[in-house]
Amino acid sequence: MPALNYPSHSPIRTQTISVALAHIRQRIAGLTDSPGLDxxxxxxFVCKKDRTWILAHPEYELNPEEILIMAEALARIYAGVPLxxxxxEWxxxxxxxxxxxxVLIPRPETELLVETAIRWLQENPHCxxxxxxxxxxxxxxxxxxxxVPHARITAIDISPEAVAVAERNAALHQVCDQIEFRENDLLTNIPGPFHLICANLPYIPSAALRCLPVYLQEPTLALDGGDDGLKVIGRLLEQSAQKLAKGGLALFEIEAGHxxxxxxxxxxxxxxxxISTKLDLAGRHRLLIIELP
Known part of the structure; x- marks a missing residue:
């Protein structure tokens, strides 16, 4: 790992936001597809401000504590910890x-599922x-x-640690009264019917996953979709056939190659x-859509 410019035992040098941004971009250029944004x-995060403030104050001088926090954060990133x-937070x-x-880090491609779900629920207020x-x-x-204020959501995860994170986020966004969180294996013993079933389940084929940078950086339980990437999705499809209401909608994020x-x-x-699929912004088949008559 390359040495950091500001180890804890070295004198702290004055640094402005403008200089710090250039420094960080250079350090992480080979570790991310968006070094400028990251x-x-x-x-x-270092300055406890938002990005708008950071961009509006290029001459602000970081204090010694902020410079040390920046150095420690860069050290963790170099050690393989995702930003x-x-x-x-993300x-x-x-x-x-x-x-x-x-928990899996939220990704932009999953917003396609959310947009589709929100639009459908708004167009079908009785659901x-x-x-x-x-x-x-x-x-x-x-x-x-x-x-969608009228939505009543049962949110399920097999991981108790993930459920705890989700409950904390629901409290932060003040939607606890709309969501019941359940630690459970898919829809097993969960009563239906549901007007909408949606899922971003593990869908990366096992062999392909082991070749990806994300392997061992994020929870394998949330990524490994079995030999064909459809093992867990197939189980939920089988269960959903008995739980999806007439005229209902099911949305599954899928691996783009299958x-x-x-x-x-x-x-x-x-x-x-x-049954159809929907393309994401990159032009890849990302969303499986099932519409019941």
């Missing part, structure tokens, strides 16, 4: 969520019973609840449904 996020875990759907290594399976940080359920396999699997359990 530098702003990290410095906002969201370093700062303990933005998703214009909301800020607490995250720990017990309010929602199940969100594999809630993790709670970002999907909480984002839906924040935009849309036909995902649709074929869904058709086994929903032969009468309209």
């Amino acid at each position: 530098a702003q996020v990290l410095l906002a 969201p875990y370093v700062i303990g 933005e998703f759907y214009q909301l800020l969520f607490k995250v720990t290594p017990s 309010n019973q929602v199940a969100e399976v594999g809630t993790g940080s709670g970002c999907i359920a909480i984002s839906i609840a924040s935009h 849309p036909q396999e995902a649709k074929a699997l869904a058709a086994q359990y929903f032969p009468q449904a309209n």
